[in-house]
Structure formats: C-alpha cells, structure tokens
Amino acid sequence: MVHNITNYVVMNTTANALLAIGASPVMAHAVEEVAEMAAIAGALVLNIGTLSAAWIEAMAVAGHAAAERGTPIVLDPVGAGATRFRTATALKLLEELRPMVVRGNASEIRALVHDDQATKGVDSTLSSDQALEAARTVAARYGSVVVVSGATDLVVNRDRVARVFNGHPMMPRVTGLGCTATSLVGAFAAVNPTPGEAALHAMAVMGMAGELASRKALGPASFLVAFLDALYSMNEDDIRSLVRVEEA
Amino acid sequence: MVHNITNYVVMNTTANALLAIGASPVMAHAVEEVAEMAAIAGALVLNIGTLSAAWIEAMAVAGHAAAERGTPIVLDPVGAGATRFRTATALKLLEELRPMVVRGNASEIRALVHDDQATKGVDSTLSSDQALEAARTVAARYGSVVVVSGATDLVVNRDRVARVFNGHPMMPRVTGLGCTATSLVGAFAAVNPTPGEAALHAMAVMGMAGELASRKALGPASFLVAFLDALYSMNEDDIRSLVRVEEA
Amino acid sequence: MVHNITNYVVMNTTANALLAIGASPVMAHAVEEVAEMAAIAGALVLNIGTLSAAWIEAMAVAGHAAAERGTPIVLDPVGAGATRFRTATALKLLEELRPMVVRGNASEIRALVHDDQATKGVDSTLSSDQALEAARTVAARYGSVVVVSGATDLVVNRDRVARVFNGHPMMPRVTGLGCTATSLVGAFAAVNPTPGEAALHAMAVMGMAGELASRKALGPASFLVAFLDALYSMNEDDIRSLVRVEEA
Numbered sequence: 001m002v003h004n005i006t007n008y009v010v011m012n013t014t015a016n017a018l019l020a021i022g023a024s025p026v027m028a029h030a031v032e033e034v035a036e037m038a039a040i041a042g043a044l045v046l047n048i049g050t051l052s053a054a055w056i057e058a059m060a061v062a063g064h065a066a067a068e069r070g071t072p073i074v075l076d077p078v079g080a081g082a083t084r085f086r087t088a089t090a091l092k093l094l095e096e097l098r099p100m101v102v103r104g105n106a107s108e109i110r111a112l113v114h115d116d117q118a119t120k121g122v123d124s125t126l127s128s129d130q131a132l133e134a135a136r137t138v139a140a141r142y143g144s145v146v147v148v149s150g151a152t153d154l155v156v157n158r159d160r161v162a163r164v165f166n167g168h169p170m171m172p173r174v175t176g177l178g179c180t181a182t183s184l185v186g187a188f189a190a191v192n193p194t195p196g197e198a199a200l201h202a203m204a205v206m207g208m209a210g211e212l213a214s215r216k217a218l219g220p221a222s223f224l225v226a227f228l229d230a231l232y233s234m235n236e237d238d239i240r241s242l243v244r245v246e247e248a
Numbered sequence: 249m250v251h252n253i254t255n256y257v258v259m260n261t262t263a264n265a266l267l268a269i270g271a272s273p274v275m276a277h278a279v280e281e282v283a284e285m286a287a288i289a290g291a292l293v294l295n296i297g298t299l300s301a302a303w304i305e306a307m308a309v310a311g312h313a314a315a316e317r318g319t320p321i322v323l324d325p326v327g328a329g330a331t332r333f334r335t336a337t338a339l340k341l342l343e344e345l346r347p348m349v350v351r352g353n354a355s356e357i358r359a360l361v362h363d364d365q366a367t368k369g370v371d372s373t374l375s376s377d378q379a380l381e382a383a384r385t386v387a388a389r390y391g392s393v394v395v396v397s398g399a400t401d402l403v404v405n406r407d408r409v410a411r412v413f414n415g416h417p418m419m420p421r422v423t424g425l426g427c428t429a430t431s432l433v434g435a436f437a438a439v440n441p442t443p444g445e446a447a448l449h450a451m452a453v454m455g456m457a458g459e460l461a462s463r464k465a466l467g468p469a470s471f472l473v474a475f476l477d478a479l480y481s482m483n484e485d486d487i488r489s490l491v492r493v494e495e496a
Numbered sequence: 497m498v499h500n501i502t503n504y505v506v507m508n509t510t511a512n513a514l515l516a517i518g519a520s521p522v523m524a525h526a527v528e529e530v531a532e533m534a535a536i537a538g539a540l541v542l543n544i545g546t547l548s549a550a551w552i553e554a555m556a557v558a559g560h561a562a563a564e565r566g567t568p569i570v571l572d573p574v575g576a577g578a579t580r581f582r583t584a585t586a587l588k589l590l591e592e593l594r595p596m597v598v599r600g601n602a603s604e605i606r607a608l609v610h611d612d613q614a615t616k617g618v619d620s621t622l623s624s625d626q627a628l629e630a631a632r633t634v635a636a637r638y639g640s641v642v643v644v645s646g647a648t649d650l651v652v653n654r655d656r657v658a659r660v661f662n663g664h665p666m667m668p669r670v671t672g673l674g675c676t677a678t679s680l681v682g683a684f685a686a687v688n689p690t691p692g693e694a695a696l697h698a699m700a701v702m703g704m705a706g707e708l709a710s711r712k713a714l715g716p717a718s719f720l721v722a723f724l725d726a727l728y729s730m731n732e733d734d735i736r737s738l739v740r741v742e743e744a
Contacts, residue, residue, distance in 0.1 A: 219725025477715025
C-alpha cells in the first residue's frame with residue numbers, strides 16, 4: 001500500500017499506474033488522518049505539484065509518522081525553482097524528513113541547490129546530465145538517492161551514478177508521468193530495502209512501458225492508455241528484451 | 249442532475265460515467281453553495297475518499313438541504329476502517345443524514361459496525377458475503393439500502409438480499425470504479441423512487457458494462473475506455489442477454 | 497506556459513490538451529505563489545468549476561499580477577446561474593480583472609446579465625444564439641471578447657460576431673471539453689495579441705479535433721482519447737480541409 005499526498009492533476013493517473021503494477025494506492029491529505037494512514041502504508045509519496053499551506057502541514061505530519069517507523073519516503077519537488085514557495089517547501093521537506101528518494105526533472109533538482117535559475121513552470125528544457133552535480137550535492141546533503149528524469153534518467157547515490165536509457169519522447173507530452181514515476185519508486189521502495197535499486201527498477205519499468213506504449217500510440221492520449229496497459233501486462237520476457245540500464 | 253461531493257481521484261471518471269449514461273454531473277463543495285446546488289439536484293452523492301474538515305462540513309450542509317426536500321442521498325464510505333477519522337466521519341454522516349443508499353466494499357461496510365478490523369487502505373480482500381451481517385446491521389440501524397461491492401454485489405434491504413453476478417475481475421484494477429458505482433446509484437435513485445431497485449439496476453449496469461469492456465480491453469486503461477463507451481452505448485438487447493441478477 | 501487556476505474535475509484533461517498542442521501547463525492555486533507563477537506565465541486561465549473562498553482569493557491575486565504585466569486573462573464562469581455564489585464570483589472577477597476573453601455555454605453567459613434564469617447545474621440546454629444579446633452586453637460592459645460555446649460557437653467582440661461551425665455532438669458528452677476550450681483560448685492568447693482571433697482559432701481547433709475524433713470513437717471515452725491525439729497530430733492539411741468559420 002502506497003500512501004500518496006500528491007497533486008490534483010495526477011492523482012487519477014498515478015492511482016491507476018499503482019493499481020496496474022499490483023500496488024494499492026491511497027490518497028489522503030487530512031491532517032486528522034495522515035499519520036495513521038502513513039503508519040499502515042509500505043511507502044509514503046510526497047508531491048508538491050499543487051501545494052497549499054494545509055497540505056504542507058499534512059506532508060510534515062505524515063512524513064514524521066513514516067520516518068518513525070522506517071517507512072520509505074519519496075519526494076517529488078514539482079516546480080521547484082518556478083516559485084520561491086515551491087523551492088522553500090521542497091527544501092523544508094528535505095531538511096525535516098530526509099526522504100529515501102527524491103525524483104525530479106533537471107530544473108527541479110538544480111533548484112534544490114542553485115538560486116540562480118528561472119524555471120519556467122513545471123517542465124524542464126535541460127538534459128538530466130546538466131543536473132548531475134546538483135543531484136550529487138542533494139544526495140550528499142540529505143542522504144537521499146536522487147533521480148533526475150530526462151531522455152536518460154540518472155539515479156544518483158552518493159558518488160555513484162546509474163543510468164536508465166529506456167523511455168520514449170512522447171512521455172513528457174503526457175501530464176503526470178513524472179509524478180507517476182515518483183509513485184512507482186514508492187511502490188518499489190516498499191518491497192526493496194535498497195533504495196538505489198528500487199529507484200533504478202522503477203525508472204526502468206517506466207521507460208520500458210513507454211517503449212511498449214509507443215508501438216500502439218497515435219498520439220499522447222492513446223500513448224497513456226497503452227502505457228498503463230503495458231505496466232499491467234509487462235512480463236519477464238519484455239523486461240529481458242527491452243531493459244537498457246547502466247548500473248552504478 | 250447529480251450533485252457529487254466526492255474525492256479528487258475519481259471526479260473526472262465519475263463525471264464521465266454520469267454523462268455517458270445521460271445524467272448531468274455537478275461537483276461542488278463550497279459551504280457557500282452546496283445547499284443551493286443540492287436543492288436543484290435529483291440526487292446527492294457523498295464520497296469521503298479524500299476528506300478534510302471543510303468538506304465534511306459541506307457534506308452535512310448539502311445533506312440537510314437534500315434531506316429537507318426528500319432528495320435521495322447516497323453515501324460512499326471510502327476507506328472506512330483504514331483511519332479513525334474516516335470511520336467516524338462515515339458514522340456521523342449515517343447518523344445525521346440517514347442516506348437512502350450506502351455503497352462500499354466488504355471492508356468498508358464491516359468497518360461501519362465492527363471496530364476490530366484493520367482495513368489496509370481503500371481496497372478490500374474480503375468477499376462481499378463476509379460483510380452480509382454487517383450490511384444487515386447498517387440497513388436496520390439507519391434505514392438505508394446497503395450495497396456491498398465485490399465479485400458478487402449484494403443489495404441489502406432490511407431482511408432481503410438481492411445479488412448481482414455481473415462484473416469482471418479487471419474492475420478493481422481501475423481506480424474509481426467503486427466510486428463510479430456509487431454515483432450511478434445516485435443517478436438511478438434520482439429517477440426511481442424505489443431505492444433497492446435503483447441500487448440493483450445501477451450495480452447490474454456497472455457489471456454489464458465491465459463485461460462488455462472486457463471484450464476489447466488489453467489492460468486496465470483500455471478497459472476503462474471501453475467501460476465508459478459501453479455505459480454510453482449499452483442497449484436493451486445487451487441488457488437482456490447479459491443481466492445476471494437474483495432479485496431480493 | 498499557461499497558468500491555470502481551475503477545477504479539480506478537468507485539471508488532468510486540460511493539462512493533457514495543453515501539452516498536446518505544445519503548450520506547457522501549470523496548475524497552482526496557493527495564495528503564497530500564484531502572483532509569482534502568473535508573472536512568468538504567457539496566459540492566466542481562471543475557471544470557477546469547483547470553487548471555494550480560498551481559491552477565489554488566489555484567483556484575484558493571480559489576476560492582479562497578470563493584469564499588471566498585461567498577461568492575457570481568460571475566465572470560464574462554470575455553472576454561473578446555478579448558484580448565487582458562482583454568479584457573484586464570476587461577476588466579481590469580471591469587474592475586478594476585466595479578462596481578455598470570457599468563455600461559457602449559453603446558460604452561463606446569460607447568467608452574467610440576467611437574474612431570471614434557473615441554470616440546472618453546469619450543462620446548458622440553450623442554443624448559443626440564445627445568449628448572443630447577453631454576450632454583447634458582457635463584451636460592452638467589461639471590454640472582453642465573449643465566446644459562447646454550443647453546436648455553433650459565437651465569438652463576440654463588441655458589435656461583431658464570428659462563428660465557428662466545427663464541432664461534434666459527442667463533445668458535450670465528455671466532461672471538461674468546455675474547460676479545455678477555455679485553456680486553449682489561453683494558450684492561443686499567449687502567442688496572438690488579437691484576442692478575438694486567438695479565441696476564434698482556439699475554438700476552431702477544438703471543433704476540428706472533435707470532428708477528427710468522431711471518425712475513430714466508439715463512445716465518449718474513446719472520443720476523448722482520439723480528441724487529444726488529434727490535438728497533437730492535427731496538421732495544416734487537416735485544418736485547410738476542415739475549417740468552417742465565419743469571420744466577424
């Protein structure tokens with residue numbers, strides 16, 4: 001069971017992705033219940049995509065409940081760098097909760113380290129390698145595994161970097177696939193005690209499902225349908241023939 | 249017109265399902281307007297899937313406005329049993345509003361009667377018959393028709409039990425189909441003064457649409473597309489050839 | 497980049513539509529960040545579909561930030577006329593922000609001028625021409641271009657009226673396509689300084705995508721998939737062969 005405190009835009013897509021891989025999603029954000037929900041979850045996913053003050057409080061409460069029990073926390077700093085509110089919230093959650101994994105695009109990960117950028121919204125035009133140094137800094141500073149999504153995904157674990165080459169250019173044309181990646185990392189971290197491995201596997205599964213989907217898609221919406229179907233039906237043969245990762 | 253105060257995850261799916269069957273969905277939760285909206289609706293659907301204090305207040309206000317006019321109220325106690333907040337909220341709404349129909353999975357319906365369970369999130373691993381006694385207790389205590397969803401759906405009306413055998417195993421792999429069932433019960437209750445019948449018909453239509461969808465689906469996402477299409481296009485011949493219910 | 501403060505039901509669909517046409521959507525509603533977000537956006541879209549007091553405040557703050565910079569504001573008065581709260585909020589935003597474009601169905605546009613109607617929820621049973629006089633009044637009073645959606649769309653700019661004949665009867669059977677039209681108007685207004693033209697082009701693109709989608713759809717859900725795919729893949733040849741507009 002994966003407890004998500006996430007944004008309104010992607011709740012449906014991420015819930016369907018979690019169900020497709022056999023996980024059980026819960027979305028709950030009330031301060032009255034998040035500690036209890038996080039305590040029965042296998043992982044807690046925090047996503048700041050559509051923030052407000054009440055939700056930040058709930059994230060902190062849920063995060064502390066998860067941390068107390070050693071439940072993996074995964075953070076998605078959506079739009080960090082676009083507004084000071086988002087950057088500050090992401091940094092506050094990093095400081096307080098020391099999440100096991102942080103996943104963002106290159107702009108977002110850079111914004112956790114550098115002030116000097118002007119992220120335009122929630123999409124990134126940088127390559128993931130342009131955030132490699134920033135990812136290393138975040139990993140060192142907070143003890144988190146840092147995933148930088150992009151055409152190539154980086155999984156940065158202290159000094160080591162693993163790379164996932166799977167994926168498809170249609171993926172950034174579908175809303176919520178970054179957030180979905182974060183939730184899948186949560187699901188994998190719930191069952192794999194090695195966070196770097198959980199993150200690597202989740203990102204590879206995302207990318208492979210994207211490749212499978214591209215064979216059937218006529219555009220971004222049929223791509224999303226085929227992507228979720230592929231998450232459900234992907235088997236060991238698919239994985240063996242498709243996987244393209246470079247371990248750390 | 250069906251007024252829904254429901255959770256963020258399923259709003260889009262339930263709105264599309266209501267439109268597909270020819271109903272007109274409205275989602276409105278502001279305490280400033282819910283009484284007025286409920287007063288022009290044919291049914292009010294309350295769903296506690298992503299609760300917060302402000303929404304509970306709105307549910308109570310809308311519920312009283314609906315009750316005053318005899319407008320059917322349908323309650324979905326999503327995740328009852330998973331946290332005390334959800335169980336307490338579901339019980340409070342039952343006590344105060346005496347909804348015409350309550351629909352949940354077996355864990356949720358049991359949680360309305362028994363303290364002793366540990367629901368893991370919002371999905372149930374029990375069969376619907378394991379909640380039959382609890383459903384009878386809820387029906388007797390609050391005067392509601394109680395629907396327990398599962399491989400077989402139960403429609404419990406005082407001492408009588410009707411059963412719907414329609415459905416497909418892919419349905420629990422799509423988020424929001426339980427909540428969609430609740431909204432369809434609302435739509436049927438808006439036009440059928442016999443709540444047990446409205447609930448039975450809505451659940452049978454859900455199940456039959458699932459069976460039609462399974463013929464085209466390659467996974468849960470194409471299943472959902474085909475399911476909503478089937479709700480739209482299902483005709484009398486489909487119903488005659490597919491329906492498998494046992495009346496009370 | 498299009499900053500949307502919009503309703504929960506349609507966020508996912510509108511974000512996907514904006515990505516499909518090559519725009520970059522952002523959804524942000526916290527009063528702490530909306531001014532900053534609106535200031536980096538190319539357009540601001542305000543949609544009152546699932547209102548609450550905190551969101552109205554955020555809309556005003558974002559609106560003033562956009563207005564200061566001359567960023568186009570597009571307003572969607574969802575459900576105006578259904579409750580006094582919605583009508584009053586729509587009128588307050590019109591008065592304060594003087595949006596560049598207002599888009600609604602015939603009931604909603606009429607409700608901005610007349611008290612005497614009883615809108616049933618968020619769907620309209622009137623033809624767009626039944627709101628032509630009201631649209632003219634709104635255009636004159638607030639200096640906005642007014643779009644009335646319907647089987648024929650009207651784009652009312654002071655005394656001139658343009659008409660879009662593109663579209664398909666399945667469109668009102670899919671939730672959020674009206675709201676999606678509003679967001680596309682925002683995207684077009686971000687790059688076209690003539691608001692009447694931006695609105696006309698956006699509505700024509702919506703209608704043409706609907707016609708393309710109808711060739712593949714088996715019901716409303718496969719229609720939506722094909723519609724979003726068509727927004728992505730529509731080319732100049734499609735437009736040349738399909739477009740049916742009457743310029744003002």
